[in-house]
Amino acid sequence: MNSEPIESIVIVGGGTAGWMAAASLSRFVANKRISITLIESLSIGTVGVGEATVPNIVDFNRSLGIDEIEFIKATQATFKLGIQFENWSQPGSRFFHPFAGYGLKMDNVEFHQYLHRLRANGEAVELEDYSFSCMLAKQGRFAQPHPNPPTPLAEYSYAYHFDASLYAKFLRDFSVKRGVKHVDAKIGGVDLHKDNGFIKSVTLDDGRVISGDLFIDCSGFKGLLIEGALKTGYESWDHWLYCDSALAVQTRRVGEPVPYTRTIARDFGWQWRIPLQHRTGNGYLFSSRFETDDNAKKTLEANIEGEALTDIRKITFTPGRRKKIWNKNCFALGLAGGFLEPLESTSISLIQTAISKLLTFFPDKSFNQADIEEANRLHNNEVEHIRDFIILHYKLNNRQDTGFWRQCHDMPVPDTLAHKMAVYESRGHFVMYDNESFELASWLTMYNGFNRVPKRVDERAYAVDGNVLKNKLHQMQLSLRNAAEQALTHDQFIQKHCPAKSI
C-alpha cells in the first residue's frame, strides 16, 4: 500500500459541481505539493439550470471566505426564504415551505400538537401565521436573520437564487487565483491502470494526456469517469419519481422579484419560477410517460411572464443515483453522482455535502477502502432520505384530475417513508432517521399543506389551559407580524445592499 500523499487532482467538468469542487479543494487541501487541474469543454457546455439553493449554500460560500455582497452582485442573486407550492394539494391551493420552524414548544410538547388540538375543536388556526419567514414571504419582504435573535420564534435561514453560469464563473476566478489550472478541451479517452483498474489519465482531443492520483468526475449526467470508465452502476428510482424531462427557458424580469421559488403543479408535473435580479428562470418538469414534448412546450409557453430571452431547451434524465459516488480513485459530484429532480433544490446542496465528505475522508495514495465505503454509506443514506421527502410531495397530492397525479397518489412508497407517514398519521409524531437533510418543520409543512391530519393529538397538549393557549398563540402571531412589517421589501433590500449591474 502506498500511503504517500496525493499529489495531483484532476477535476473533469466545469459546471457548478466542478467549480465548487475546485474552489473547496484549492481552499482546503491545496499546498505546494498538490496540483489541481480542471478540464472542461466549453463547446459541450453545462446543463445551464440549477439556480435555486437551500440555506447551506450560505455556509459553503462563507467557508471559502467569499464576501456575500460581492457574490450576490456577481451572480445577479436574490434571496430565498423558501418555496411557494401552488396547485399541489388541489388546483388553486397554496402553501409555503419556509427555511424555518413554526411557533414555540410549550411544556416540551411540539407546537403543532397545540394547533391540532385547537383544530380538533373547530378553531381555524393557520400554521403559517407562526413562522416569521412565511410572514415575510407573504408580504414580499426580506430581512437578514439576527445573529442573536431575541426569541427562537424569530430564528430562520435563507438561501439564494443565482445565475448558475455566473456562479461557476465566480468560483472559477476564485479557484484560478488559488492556483487551479484551467484547461478548455474535450476529453476523448480515459486510461486505467492495468493492475488495479484505477484511473491513470485522461486523453484530450488534441492528444494531450493528463494523469492524476485522484479524479473528480463532474462531467454531468453521463458520468464520463465514474460510469463511462469505471462502470459503477446507476440505480433508477423512476418507479417513485415519474418526472424525467424538463423544458427550460429564461425570461425578462417582470415586476419585483419575490423572495422565494415558486413551484406550480401542472397536469403532468410542475413548473418552476426562479426570480433573479436581471431575469427569471422558468421550466416545466414533467413525466414523459404522461406528456408529449409538444404539449409540455405549449403548457410552458402559456405560463411564462415576460419576453423569452432564450430558446426553450429540453433536458432528460433518469431519476436516481449512482450506486457509489466514490469508486477506486474517482469521486463523482453533481449530476455525475445522480439526480433526483429539482423539487426542493437539493442537488447543489448534495454537491456541497459530498465535497465535505471528500474532505473529511481525504485519501492518500493507498485509497483506504473503509474510508471509501463510509463516505458512500453516508452519502447514500442522505440521498435516500431526500428521495423520501420528495416522493412525499407527490404521494400526498389530492388532485385526482389526471392519470399522472392519480398514479402518484396511488403508488407504493419506500418502506422508510411508509413508516414515517404511518406514525405521523397515527399521532402527529415525526420519525427522524440519521443524516436527514429536512427537519421536522419541513415534514410538518408537507402534511399540513396537503391537509393531512393525524388521528390523535398528543395528550399532553391538553394540559395547557385553553385560554392561556389562545393567548400565547395570539402573542406569538402578533410579535411575528409586527416584526415582519418593519422589514424592507425584498427589492428594497437588494437595492439598498447588493444591487447587481443591469445587463
Ligand SMILES: Cc1cc2nc3c(=O)[nH]c(=O)nc-3n(C[C@H](O)[C@H](O)[C@H](O)COP(=O)(O)OP(=O)(O)OC[C@H]3O[C@@H](n4cnc5c(N)ncnc54)[C@H](O)[C@@H]3O)c2cc1C
Ligand atoms: C431541470 C433541472 C433543474 C434543476 N434545478 C436545480 C435547482 O433549482 N437547484 C439545484 O440545486 N439543482 C438543480 N438542478 C441540478 C443542477 O443543475 C446541477 O446539480 C448542477 O448544475 C451541477 O451540474 P454539474 O456540474 O454536475 O453538470 P454540468 O453542468 O452538466 O457540467 C458538466 C461539465 O462537464 C463537462 N464535460 C462533459 N463531458 C466532457 C468531456 N468529454 N470533456 C470535457 N468536459 C466535459 C461539460 O463541459 C461541463 O463543464 C437541476 C437540474 C435539472 C436537470
